[in-house]
Amino acid sequence: MALEGLHHITAITADAPGNVDFYARLLGLRLVKKTVNFDEPTVYHLYYGDEIGAPGSILTFFEFPGAAPGRAGDGMIHAIRWRVGSAAAIEFWERRLTAEGVAAERDGDVLLFRDPEGLAHELLVAHGDDPPLAAHAADIPDEHALQGFHGIRAYAALPERSSDLLAALGFAPRDEAGGHWRLDGAGRHALLCYDRPPPDRGIQGAGTVHHVAWSAADDAELRDYGTKAKDAGAHTTPIIDRQYFHSVYFREPSGVLFELASRDVGFTVDEPAATLGQDLKLPAQHERLRARLEQALTPIANPRAPA
Numbered sequence: 001m002a003l004e005g006l007h008h009i010t011a012i013t014a015d016a017p018g019n020v021d022f023y024a025r026l027l028g029l030r031l032v033k034k035t036v037n038f039d040e041p042t043v044y045h046l047y048y049g050d051e052i053g054a055p056g057s058i059l060t061f062f063e064f065p066g067a068a069p070g071r072a073g074d075g076m077i078h079a080i081r082w083r084v085g086s087a088a089a090i091e092f093w094e095r096r097l098t099a100e101g102v103a104a105e106r107d108g109d110v111l112l113f114r115d116p117e118g119l120a121h122e123l124l125v126a127h128g129d130d131p132p133l134a135a136h137a138a139d140i141p142d143e144h145a146l147q148g149f150h151g152i153r154a155y156a157a158l159p160e161r162s163s164d165l166l167a168a169l170g171f172a173p174r175d176e177a178g179g180h181w182r183l184d185g186a187g188r189h190a191l192l193c194y195d196r197p198p199p200d201r202g203i204q205g206a207g208t209v210h211h212v213a214w215s216a217a218d219d220a221e222l223r224d225y226g227t228k229a230k231d232a233g234a235h236t237t238p239i240i241d242r243q244y245f246h247s248v249y250f251r252e253p254s255g256v257l258f259e260l261a262s263r264d265v266g267f268t269v270d271e272p273a274a275t276l277g278q279d280l281k282l283p284a285q286h287e288r289l290r291a292r293l294e295q296a297l298t299p300i301a302n303p304r305a306p307a
Contacts, residue, residue, distance in 0.1 A: 002170050003225065004185030005130075006149045007215035007245070007261040008047075008058035009080055011119055014067040014206035016044045017300050022115050023048045023059065025303045026100055028137030028145055031277035032267050033244065034300070036293060037062050041286045044297060047244075050133040050148065053267040053276065055215045056188050057133035057148040062210060065298070069118060073202020074155050075255020077209035080119070081150040081191070083126035089144040093123055096140075117207030124150060130188050137303075151191030152212055155202070156254035159194035165252050166192070168232035169214070169225060183214065190214075194254065213247070213259035222248050225260050234258075243283050244269060278305050 013019040024031045032053035037045045043064055049057035059080070072078035084090060090111050097104040097113050104113040111123040126132070126147055133148030156162065160178040167173075171192065174180040181192040204210070216222050219239055226236045226248040234250035245261040252258050270281050280297070282290055 001217055001221055002185045003183055003221075003260070004215040004217075004263070005056055005183055005188035005190035006151070007055040007213040007259075007263065008049075008060055009077070009149070009152065009209060009212050010060045010062065011209045012067060012070065012204065012206055013046075013061045013063050013117060014065060014069075015117070016046060016061075016063040016065075016298055018116055019046065019061055019063070020300045020302060023061075026096070026102075028135055028140040029057075029059065030135040030304060031302050032058075033281060034277055034279070034302070035243075035281045035283075036286060036297075038242065038283055038286070041282070041289060041293060042296060044300075046300075047267070047277075050135050052273055053244075054133050054148075055261070055263040056130075056190075057135075064206070067206045068203075070205025070208035071200060071203045072120075072155060072208055073200060074157050074197035076202045076204075077152050077154045077212060077256060078120060078195070079122055079153040080209070081122045081124065081152060083130075083132070083147040083150045084123050084145075085132065085143055085147060086125060090123060090125065092141070092144040115207065119207045119209070122150075122153075126150070128189065149190060151193065152209075153193045153195055154254065154256050155197035156194040156256075157197055159254055161253040162194070165229060165232040165234060168228045185215070188215070211249070211257035211259050213261040216260045216262050218262050218264040219246055222246060222260055222262055226250075229258075229260075277302055 023029050029048035032049050033047035035045050037043050047060045094104050114120050134145035163178045171181040171183045179194045183190050230236050236250040240247045248260045
């Protein structure tokens with residue numbers, strides 16, 4: 001079995017309430033899970049996506065209040081690419097973002113913009129047979145909704161260093177220089193593009209991507225692809241239980257932190273689909289901290305929560 005494109009992308013925010021407002025209200029994604037960073041439970045881990053948080057639609061954020069702004073550099077993802085359904089959708093988003101004071105500009109058929117903390121996004125018209133992964137927002141026509149990830153852009157000074165590992169994972173090159181790759185599964189695909197890095201060193205912080213996860217079926221596939229990555233020179237972790245999926249992590253040779261995440265668990269494991277994202281969900285090991293965490297975590301306004 002092949003990896004099914006992207007599973008999720010995880011970034012960093014210093015402002016959970018502002019983050020929810022931008023991604024859930026303005027971009028119309030559904031807040032599908034409100035939980036905490038399992039390794040640092042005093043801060044949020046927020047998940048956005050389509051109606052059920054399907055792999056390929058999931059954008060997540062670690063919140064670190066007061067975190068300094070980051071800067072993407074060599075070995076870091078610098079832009080997230082989304083699919084929309086038509087040129088009319090591009091025009092809709094250009095108007096909507098501009099009306100909210102978000103600078104949006106065209107680069108050919110692509111719409112470029114940044115979130116309030118500087119994280120770059122690109123919207124482009126979907127081509128291919130991947131089913132759209134869209135959330136439903138009251139003030140966004142369904143035909144204009146974001147339809148899930150198209151791919152990522154990362155900085156790499158020597159992208160050819162990553163070629164052997166990417167090939168082992170099933171990526172296919174789209175050029176001879178090793179800068180553009182496509183990952184095709186049975187149902188979904190995603191693109192990975194390496195760009196020449198800026199001269200300034202990257203700094204992990206608010207508005208930067210922490211890691212990218214590629215979609216595996218289950219633990220058996222995680223073990224298989226973990227072995228392939230290890231044989232290609234990666235230093236892989238054991239399988240880690242993240243409650244909503246299982247994961248294996250490693251850093252690819254250009255420096256980007258990769259995760260392989262399973263799609264056999266999902267976000268309805270601890271709450272029904274109808275109320276995803278409304279309540280704070282904690283892993284069993286942190287349930288004893290609930291009272292303290294509910295008092296300490298900053299309240300956030302979920303646009304999908306009942307009035």
